Amino acid sequence: MKILRGMRDLSEDNAKKMEHFLSIATKNAQNMGFGLIQTPLLELSELFTRGVGSSSDIVSKEMYSFIDKGDNQVSLRPEGTASVVRSYLENKFDKQKQIKKYYYHGAMFRYERPQKGRFRQFNQFGCESFGVESVYEDANLILLCDKIFKDLKIENILEINSLGCDDCMPKYKKNLQKQWLTYKDDFCEDCHHRIDKNPMRIFDCKNKKCNETSLNFSFISDNLCECCQNDFTKLQSILKENNINFIINKNLVRGLDYYSKTAFEFISNNLGSQSAIAGGGRYDKLIDILGGDIVGAIGFAIGIDRILELINMKETREGIYFGSLDEIYIDKLYSLYVQKSDKEKVFIEYTAKKLQKHLKIADKRNARYCAILGEDEMSKNSIWIKDLEDKTEKIISFDNFLIN
Ligand SMILES: [Zn+2]
């Protein structure tokens, strides 16, 4: 049997890194008032076609979709935000303008071409805040994301932009479509589709020539209305006040259709090429698209799989390895092992072996202590312990061993 293409098992070192990541990310989210939400992996496909946008690659090419036994057209979630919004609206929290702050983590699915560090089942950690319109909340989410990376000691560059609102964005898009006519021959076919449906997406085309040509256009951040401009200026001053370094990337438009005002990405230069390790923004419009009353909504998601490559965990010895020199002592050894497991990490070897063999296995397991029972020790109701870090040895009574 073989694993499916584009999937992977997460175990050993990567699993340890994942636990480390989640403990830091959840602690920081909880400290800032976010609570866990778990939504199903499977949703009606319509949630994503409406929420993520049917023209996006994610929905048009990459979703795992099928008809279930109840004749429902369903999809495995390709991202986390749409489901969290669905839950917020289903509970009618929008009608009461309720402030809700959620964090989530778990598997997402996209049928993409597998590449290094990219999997068809991948893991995301995200935070979503509903009911707050203040630009302080935009800053708050960026600060939270920044704290997580600082705690993980992951270097990054923060890029921010403003995408405008329902007032200034449509005017800008019209203007962009006009400017486009002069340069359209220099753009790729995909961009020719984008300019009608989502003109601002030409700025994140992967094609180099499109990128260079788009520098001729005026950017949305130079065409903001007064309200958007004030918020964008305020956001920058809050970030500076809190010693968060950032650069303004006028090309940053994010891949999805529903963002407005604040958009941001955290970029790492340590993954071969420049890649985004987290991204987010304000998406008040998504609430509207999914049929809710408009409330403030902003969030971010971190791609955990790429992050694992950036986490350096110091290998420290921990736990106790238990071994015996003769089979007749295994019962006693097993009882010590079980009692000690209440307090710390323990390993046991059920087959009796010579001391040197036990020491070797304990070392391989990266145990801090090697605890051995033999005839001498049993006669004194004691156990022999070697500290594999400072190399000291001692014999200690069962009672003292279990207390300490
Ligand atoms: Zn505006």
Ligand SMILES: [Zn+2]
């Ligand atoms: Zn293009």
